[in-house]
Amino acid sequence: MPFKAFIDYLLLEKNYSKLTIKAYQNDLNEFSDFIKLEFDSDSIEAVNYPQIRSWIVSLVERSISNRSINRKVSALNSYYKFLLKIESIQANPLAKHRALKTSSKIQVPFSENEITTVLDELYFENNFEGVRNKLIIELFYSTGIRRIELIDLKLRDVDFSNQTLKVLGKRNKERFVPLLPKVIESIKGYMDCRNKLEIITNSEALFLTKKGVKIYETLVYRIINEYFSLASSKVKKSPHILRHSFATHLLSQGADLNAVKELLGHSSLAATQVYTHNSISELKKVYLNTHPRSKK
Numbered sequence: 001m002p003f004k005a006f007i008d009y010l011l012l013e014k015n016y017s018k019l020t021i022k023a024y025q026n027d028l029n030e031f032s033d034f035i036k037l038e039f040d041s042d043s044i045e046a047v048n049y050p051q052i053r054s055w056i057v058s059l060v061e062r063s064i065s066n067r068s069i070n071r072k073v074s075a076l077n078s079y080y081k082f083l084l085k086i087e088s089i090q091a092n093p094l095a096k097h098r099a100l101k102t103s104s105k106i107q108v109p110f111s112e113n114e115i116t117t118v119l120d121e122l123y124f125e126n127n128f129e130g131v132r133n134k135l136i137i138e139l140f141y142s143t144g145i146r147r148i149e150l151i152d153l154k155l156r157d158v159d160f161s162n163q164t165l166k167v168l169g170k171r172n173k174e175r176f177v178p179l180l181p182k183v184i185e186s187i188k189g190y191m192d193c194r195n196k197l198e199i200i201t202n203s204e205a206l207f208l209t210k211k212g213v214k215i216y217e218t219l220v221y222r223i224i225n226e227y228f229s230l231a232s233s234k235v236k237k238s239p240h241i242l243r244h245s246f247a248t249h250l251l252s253q254g255a256d257l258n259a260v261k262e263l264l265g266h267s268s269l270a271a272t273q274v275y276t277h278n279s280i281s282e283l284k285k286v287y288l289n290t291h292p293r294s295k296k
Contacts, residue, residue, distance in 0.1 A: 002045060002082075002083055002086070002088050003028070003079075005082075005086065006079055006082045006083075007021060007024075007025065009082055010024060010078075014171065015171040015172040015173075016171060017148075017170065017171075019148070023071075023075070024075045024078070024079075027071070027072040027075035027076065028044065028075060028076065028079060030072070031044055031052075031055055031072070031076055032044050034054075034055045034058065035047055035051055035055070038051075038054060038055075039051055044076075044079075045083060045088060045089060047093060048093055049093045049094065049096075049097070052073075052076070052093060052094060052097070056069060056073065056100075059072065060100075065102075066100035066101060066102045067102045069100055070099045070100055070102065073094065073097065073099070074099075076094065077092070077094045077097070080092040080093060080094055107236070107240070107241060107244045108234055108236070108241070109241060109244045109245035109248045109249070110228065110232055110234065110237075110241060110242065110245045111232075112249060114228070114231050114232045114234075115141055115242075115245060117231040118137060118227050118228060118230070118231045119134070119137060119138065119141075121231075122227060122230055122231065127193070128193040128194070128196070128197065128210055129210055131186075131189055131190050131193045132190055132193070132194075132207065132208075133223050133227070134186065135183075135186045135187060135189075135190045136150065136207065136220065136223055136224075137223070137224065137227060137242070138182075138183050138186050139165075139183065140224070140239055140242035140243065140246070141242050141245060141246055142179070142180050142183050142246070143165060143167070143177045143179070143183075143246070143263070144177075144243050144246035144247055144260075144263055144264050145165075145167055145177070145243070146169070146239070146240075146243060146265075147217060147220055147221070147239040147240070148217070149167050149168065149169060149265075150207065150220065150239070151207065151214070151215055151216065151217065151220060152168060153165070153167070153205070153206040153207060154204045154205060154206055155203075155204060155205075155206050156204075157206065158179075158187055158206065160184065160187075160188075163178060163179045163181070163184055164176045164177065164178055164179060165177045165178075165179055167265065169265035170265065170267075173265065173267075175262065175263075175265050177263055194208060197210065197212050198212070199211065199212040200212040201213045202214040220239060221238060221239060224237060224238055224239050224241075224242065225237045225238065228241075243264070244275060246263075246264075247260050247263075247264060247272070247275035248275050250263075251275060257269060257272060257273070260272055260275070
């Protein structure tokens, strides 16, 4: 069955995460339900572009964002490309499709002062959760790690002798990120607290709840939002904004774009360049304040 073969292809050959594969399944099932209802067809392999266009129009009428629609159509396009690859279809009905226009989302990073306020001035309780929460914030800002990457860290991923952290990124791609001496000390302090937990269910996981189980996404988001709400008035306060801050602050200090790309685990420079707009604004500021011909 082509659909099952496609899922296996994503998992085994493309090394997509389970979350990504689940999103692909949901999008394909949604389209399958649509053509069944609207065109009484049981096969998404035999559809034509006008039928797909009808689905896109229905999504627009439901006020789904263009960005989300493009993601759904991209999942469908990947499926048809796979069918072409295994010669189950002769032509891709989405071959000439153009993605809907989307406005570029500018993520506003935390300022260096805001991060300093959180890490150096806010009170973290001197217990397991307080020590853990501070380390989570330190790791996000000092490594640029993604939220799911942090959640999936294992004890063995911390190399104290080389002061590095092994991170399993998208498509199971490993990278090694250097750790600041200060962060190494924070990890050791957290490990002491972790070892004193009465029950540890997930023994391999680095970050645990106080009940000894692996931390989860909503908890991590809540930690970041809670502490940064005390130091920042920005609308969005999330792990991704810390990742964005990490990249922006490095680039503002003159870090090489390729080096930042490697630290973030990006596969192309284009993905890293979205973080440069803030560093460019800093360069403009320096330029206008220092150039002899600038009107200060």
